[in-house]
Amino acid sequence: MARTEEGLLRSLRALPRPVWWLFAGSFVNRFGSFVSVFLVLYLVDRGYSAPEAGAVAAAYGVGGLGAAVIGGYLADRLGRRNAIALSMFSAAVTALALSQVEGLVALWTLTALFGLTGDLYRPASAALLTDLVPPARRLVAFAGYRLSINAGFAIGPAVAGFLAERSFVWLFVGEAATSAVLGVLALIVLPEGVRTRRREEDAGPAFRTIRADRPFLVFLVAVVLSGFVYFQSGAAFPLHVRDSGLPTSAYGLLIGLNAALIVALELPVVRFVRRFPAPRAVAGGVLLTGIGFALTALSGSFLPLAATVVVWTFGEMAAAPTSSAYVAELAPARLRGRYQGAYGLTFALSLILAPAVGTRLYAWSSTGLWLICGAVSVISAALIVRLPGRRITEPFVEPPDVGPEVPGAER
Numbered sequence: 001m002a003r004t005e006e007g008l009l010r011s012l013r014a015l016p017r018p019v020w021w022l023f024a025g026s027f028v029n030r031f032g033s034f035v036s037v038f039l040v041l042y043l044v045d046r047g048y049s050a051p052e053a054g055a056v057a058a059a060y061g062v063g064g065l066g067a068a069v070i071g072g073y074l075a076d077r078l079g080r081r082n083a084i085a086l087s088m089f090s091a092a093v094t095a096l097a098l099s100q101v102e103g104l105v106a107l108w109t110l111t112a113l114f115g116l117t118g119d120l121y122r123p124a125s126a127a128l129l130t131d132l133v134p135p136a137r138r139l140v141a142f143a144g145y146r147l148s149i150n151a152g153f154a155i156g157p158a159v160a161g162f163l164a165e166r167s168f169v170w171l172f173v174g175e176a177a178t179s180a181v182l183g184v185l186a187l188i189v190l191p192e193g194v195r196t197r198r199r200e201e202d203a204g205p206a207f208r209t210i211r212a213d214r215p216f217l218v219f220l221v222a223v224v225l226s227g228f229v230y231f232q233s234g235a236a237f238p239l240h241v242r243d244s245g246l247p248t249s250a251y252g253l254l255i256g257l258n259a260a261l262i263v264a265l266e267l268p269v270v271r272f273v274r275r276f277p278a279p280r281a282v283a284g285g286v287l288l289t290g291i292g293f294a295l296t297a298l299s300g301s302f303l304p305l306a307a308t309v310v311v312w313t314f315g316e317m318a319a320a321p322t323s324s325a326y327v328a329e330l331a332p333a334r335l336r337g338r339y340q341g342a343y344g345l346t347f348a349l350s351l352i353l354a355p356a357v358g359t360r361l362y363a364w365s366s367t368g369l370w371l372i373c374g375a376v377s378v379i380s381a382a383l384i385v386r387l388p389g390r391r392i393t394e395p396f397v398e399p400p401d402v403g404p405e406v407p408g409a410e411r
Contacts, residue, residue, distance in 0.1 A: 011140040016132050018191050019141060022125060023148035025185040028178050029088070031152030034160040034171035035095060035114065036060055037255060040355065041238050041248055042168045043107070050239055052104060054359030057235060059108045061351025063115025068348050071120040072127075072341020076334070079192035080128035087120030088183030092176040094118070099172035118179070119348070123340040128190065130328040130336050138328050143270040143321040147263060154259035161252020209335060210342055215387045216330050219279075220346050223323065225380035226286045227350025228358070229293055229373040230316065233258070235355035236362040236369055237296065243366070244300045254302075254309050261313045269317040278326040283385035285319025288312070290377020297370035326389060 035042075039060070043053035067087075074083040094117045098110040125145075133141040163170045210216065233255065241251045273281040292312025299305045324343075331339030361369040 011137050012144050014137065015141055015144065018189065019129065019132050019144075021185060021189040022128065023144060025182040025190075026125070026145065027148040027152040028185075029152070029182040030149040031156040031178060033153065033156060033175060033178075034163075035098065035175045036118075037234055038160060038168070038171055038238075038248075038252075039111070040235060040359070041242070041251070042171070044239075044242075045168065048104070050359050050363055054235060054355040056104065056107050056111050057359075058352045058354075058356035059111040060115035061348050061353070061355075063112040063117075064119045064348030064351050065345060066116045066348075067119035068123065068341045068344030070116070070341075071344065072123040072337045072339075074120065075124035075127045075337030075340070080124040080131065080337075081186050081190040081192050083124035084121040084128075084186040084190065085183045087117060087124070088179045088186065090117040090120070092179040092183070095172050095176040095179065099169055115348070115351070119344065121182075122344050122347075123337050126324060126328070126340040126343075127336040130331070130340075132191075135329060139270060139274055139321060139325040140267075142324040142328070143266055145324075146321050147266055150259040150262035150266070152259075154256050154263050156256075156259075159252075161249040165248055209332065210338065213330065215389075216327075216339070216342075218383055219323075219326070219387060220342060222286070222380045222383035223343070223346040224349045224353070225376050225383075226289065226319070227347055228353045229290055229377050229380075230312070231350050231354035232293060232358050232369070232373060233312075235358040236366075237293075239359065239362055240296060240366060241305065244305070246302060246305075250302055254305060257306055257309050258313045258316075261310065262317055265314075266317045266321065269314065270321055273318050273322060278322050278329075278389040279384050279387040281322045282319045282326065283381040285315045285317070285322070286377055286384060287315070287381040288318065289315030290374045290381075291315070293377070294370050294374030296373075297367045 036057075039057050040050075040053045043056055044050065048056070071083060071087070074086065078086070091114065094110065094114045098107075098114050101107055101110050126142075129141055129145055130138065160171055160174070163174075237254075238251045241254065242248075273285070276284075289312045292308050292310075292315060295308045295311060296305070299308050327339055327343045328336070358369060361372060
């Protein structure tokens with residue numbers, strides 16, 4: 001029990017050195033994640049309608065679908081390090097290409113390719129974190145991972161908002177540069193991680209294992225619903241900010257507020273929610289997120305909108321790191337990449353539905369969209385709260401006495 005109640009800072013200090021390198025690379029990469037955040041505003045600025053911009057933004061999610069499947073396979077087959085590097089270098093090239101294309105078809109195609117290349121690294125990063133960290137510390141590790149991501153995101157969108165008011169091209173250049181930095185770091189300092197050999201590779205049993213895992217499948221459905229709500233932050237929410245008479249920089253500041261709150265408060269929130277079974281913690285976070293977005297219907301100026309961001313950010317802090325750790329605990333060691341890939345599919349589906357459906361609902365009725373978001377969150381929370389699960393700080397198996405065996409990992 002003493003192991004599970006150790007302080008958060010002590011838990012973070014105990015993480016292996018490669019985990020900290022992963023945190024550093026993720027910070028740099030997320031700082032430069034400008035394009036997906038500002039894509040809808042970029043397209044509207046170029047003269048496309050809100051539904052057209054939403055359709056192109058949905059292409060990012062289409063690419064993410066492929067990334068979740070292919071990325072999970074590559075994470076297990078090529079090793080975590082190589083999969084991350086491949087993703088980042090190809091994303092850098094695609095971002096630059098996307099900045100040069102014209103026409104809806106070309107924009108849709110390049111955006112889908114950008115979603116594919118840019119998200120290939122996600123299953124590998126989550127699987128590497130699981131490889132490196134023993135079960136009792138995984139919730140803290142995933143919270144630290146999100147902390148590094150959001151530290152970059154707290155600064156990045158605010159900077160990008162001011163850059164976008166001068167030239168959107170700089171957003172694509174910045175994304176390409178930071179992606180390349182993470183790719184180089186992956187090759188130099190990250191371990192290979194668990195890797196399956198060709199003779200061990202058999203997709204059939206992996207698929208059957210996931211298909212038979214009913215709690216995991218229900219969880220995935222619920223995450224798609226909650227993701228539809230959360231990803232309105234990059235779909236209908238910027239349109240709501242614009243229609244409230246606020247400049248592009250205001251949207252950047254609001255999204256930066258989300259990330260800043262996570263940097264400042266997520267570890268204390270994790271310390272609180274880890275006393276509950278994982279499904280209850282996630283369900284509570286999903287419900288709070290829905291309340292925050294529903295309140296957007298009543299908000300038409302900067303301060304009320306900032307208040308809604310605060311509410312749904314607290315929901316995100318309760319749900320997101322616990323969800324990642326829950327999936328890590330459910331996954332067999334040899335299928336960690338595939339389980340994280342399946343989990344990533346939910347975000348890809350959400351990234352398709354959120355802009356494609358959300359922007360159309362917004363065009364129909366902005367108030368209606370935000371109330372629908374609240375209702376969808378209630379459904380998602382109801383599905384999650386009944387799932388089996390312990391506190392993440394209490395491992396599903398016996399607590400390990402030694403660190404995980406990871407090829408190339410520093411102890």
